[in-house]
Amino acid sequence: DTAVSQTPKYLVTQMGNDKSIKCEQNLGHDTMYWYKQDSKKFLKIMFSYNNKELIINETVPNRFSPKSPDKAHLNLHINSLELGDSAVYFCASSPALAGATDTQYFGPGTRLTVL
Amino acid sequence: DQQVKQNSPSLSVQEGRISILNCDYTNSMFDYFLWYKKYPAEGPTFLISISSIKDKNEDGRFTVFLNKSAKHLSLHIVPSQPGDSAVYFCAASGRDDKIIFGKGTRLHILP
Numbered sequence: 001d002t003a004v005s006q007t008p009k010y011l012v013t014q015m016g017n018d019k020s021i022k023c024e025q026n027l028g029h030d031t032m033y034w035y036k037q038d039s040k041k042f043l044k045i046m047f048s049y050n051n052k053e054l055i056i057n058e059t060v061p062n063r064f065s066p067k068s069p070d071k072a073h074l075n076l077h078i079n080s081l082e083l084g085d086s087a088v089y090f091c092a093s094s095p096a097l098a099g100a101t102d103t104q105y106f107g108p109g110t111r112l113t114v115l
Numbered sequence: 116d117q118q119v120k121q122n123s124p125s126l127s128v129q130e131g132r133i134s135i136l137n138c139d140y141t142n143s144m145f146d147y148f149l150w151y152k153k154y155p156a157e158g159p160t161f162l163i164s165i166s167s168i169k170d171k172n173e174d175g176r177f178t179v180f181l182n183k184s185a186k187h188l189s190l191h192i193v194p195s196q197p198g199d200s201a202v203y204f205c206a207a208s209g210r211d212d213k214i215i216f217g218k219g220t221r222l223h224i225l226p
Binding site for chain 2: 041042043045056104106107
């Protein structure tokens with residue numbers, strides 16, 4: 001009965017590969033997010049989508065491309081993986097566009113390790 | 116540029132006592148503040164929030180205090196319980212709808 005789910009939970013891959021992380025929420029929320037938790041433990045927003053439209057796009061390399069096929073899904077595709085991409089990536093969702101004042105519900109995270 | 120700072124990476128508190136987690140921010144445009152709790156191998160879960168028009172918000176054992184002039188907020192947990200052992204993230208947002216998180220404080224509740 002997971003509210004926000006991510007797959008895979010762990011991802012180990014070689015530099016230069018292309019990989020995707022999937023996120024699904026069954027809460028009926030309109031807004032979804034991707035966050036990166038780096039080695040210094042900061043949780044930084046990368047993207048947010050509202051009803052399949054890109055709302056927030058932080059300074060993220062264009063190797064990262066979010067895709068939202070419908071409002072319940074927000075996938076993250078990463079091209080040409082680099083060592084510095086190793087991190088834990090969290091997906092989140094919130095009910096409305098004003099996501100900052102809405103409770104955000106987080107997925108369990110995907111630990112990406114680039115070798 | 117750390118707009119939200121949690122200067123204590125960890126804190127140990129005896130079970131039953133009060134836990135006080137602190138957070139400072141630099142951006143005076145922030146108008147909403149949140150605390151999230153995170154267990155290992157899980158995503159953060161929302162705990163409590165406060166709008167900048169208030170100076171206190173209470174929910175059961177959890178109280179958040181906001182001191183706007185000092186740009187400081189704190190989370191009080193009383194009484195502390197073993198299940199409170201987790202990492203606590205302070206977060207803040209302004210009109211741009213982005214939430215900025217601190218680095219987190221690991222709370223250990225000692226038996």
